Amino acid sequence: MKLVMLGAPGAGKGTQAKRLAEKYRIPHISTGDIFRSNIKNGTELGKKVKGFLDSGALVPDELTVDLVMDRIGQEDCRNGYILDGFPRTILQAEKLTEALQGKGGEIDWAVNVEVPDEAIVERMSGRRMCPSCGASYHVVNIPPKKEGVCDQCGAQLITRPDDEPETVRKRLEVYHQQTQPLIDYYKEKGRVLDVDGTKPMEQVFQAIVARLGE
Numbered sequence: 561m562k563l564v565m566l567g568a569p570g571a572g573k574g575t576q577a578k579r580l581a582e583k584y585r586i587p588h589i590s591t592g593d594i595f596r597s598n599i600k601n602g603t604e605l606g607k608k609v610k611g612f613l614d615s616g617a618l619v620p621d622e623l624t625v626d627l628v629m630d631r632i633g634q635e636d637c638r639n640g641y642i643l644d645g646f647p648r649t650i651l652q653a654e655k656l657t658e659a660l661q662g663k664g665g666e667i668d669w670a671v672n673v674e675v676p677d678e679a680i681v682e683r684m685s686g687r688r689m690c691p692s693c694g695a696s697y698h699v700v701n702i703p704p705k706k707e708g709v710c711d712q713c714g715a716q717l718i719t720r721p722d723d724e725p726e727t728v729r730k731r732l733e734v735y736h737q738q739t740q741p742l743i744d745y746y747k748e749k750g751r752v753l754d755v756d757g758t759k760p761m762e763q764v765f766q767a768i769v770a771r772l773g774e
């Protein structure tokens with residue numbers, strides 16, 4: 561099964577993507593995670609993309625498309641994958657469609673997690689992440705057992721620089737301009753599965769599974 565997660569930053573698509581990946585035993589490919597781990601490890605790619613992530617702008621397509629094409633060509637993606645955070649522009653979606661057509665396939669579903677902007681800003685201000693192992697939390701929705709401390713590795717939790725309110729507003733603007741048009745792109749192909757992302761996490765997950773099948 562090949563899935564694409566659509567939705568604004570902070571809509572909860574990453575959380576759903578992780579659970580879906582476990583359920584369907586396919587890799588979860590998050591371009592944001594890939595970029596962040598490159599930044600953390602100080603790689604060449606990391607140095608090139610850091611400024612874009614910190615300001616909430618999109619990384620240029622030429623740095624993003626090849627990375628994803630290479631990743632989905634790997635052995636563990638043979639039975640499918642979940643793309644989380646890619647495509648984010650029409651050009652990226654077209655490149656993905658072309659690459660899949662070359663292999664006689666296409667995306668099965670684009671799961672569109674819908675959440676209004678106001679709710680997104682509120683949610684993101686509560687988001688915390690572990691700078692050491694990458695685990696994510698939310699002060700209200702997914703609190704760590706001990707406040708401010710990672711359950712998995714004990715490190716002190718932080719607010720991602722791109723979750724700061726000003727950057728969140730910028731990311732939402734970028735989302736509406738560049739990524740929202742993808743909903744129509746996949747709607748024209750009849751491949752969009754809309755879900756109400758304001759519902760509790762478990763309910764959103766069950767709604768998606770009900771549509772995708774066991």
Ligand code: AMP
Nearest residue numbers: 591592612613617618619624645646648
């Ligand atoms: P995310 O964790 O998916 O919200 O991504 C965090 C940041 O990584 C975004 O704000 C962009 O700067 C960058 N990014 C992630 N995926 C893409 C993509 N497909 N195209 C361009 N930039 C991306």
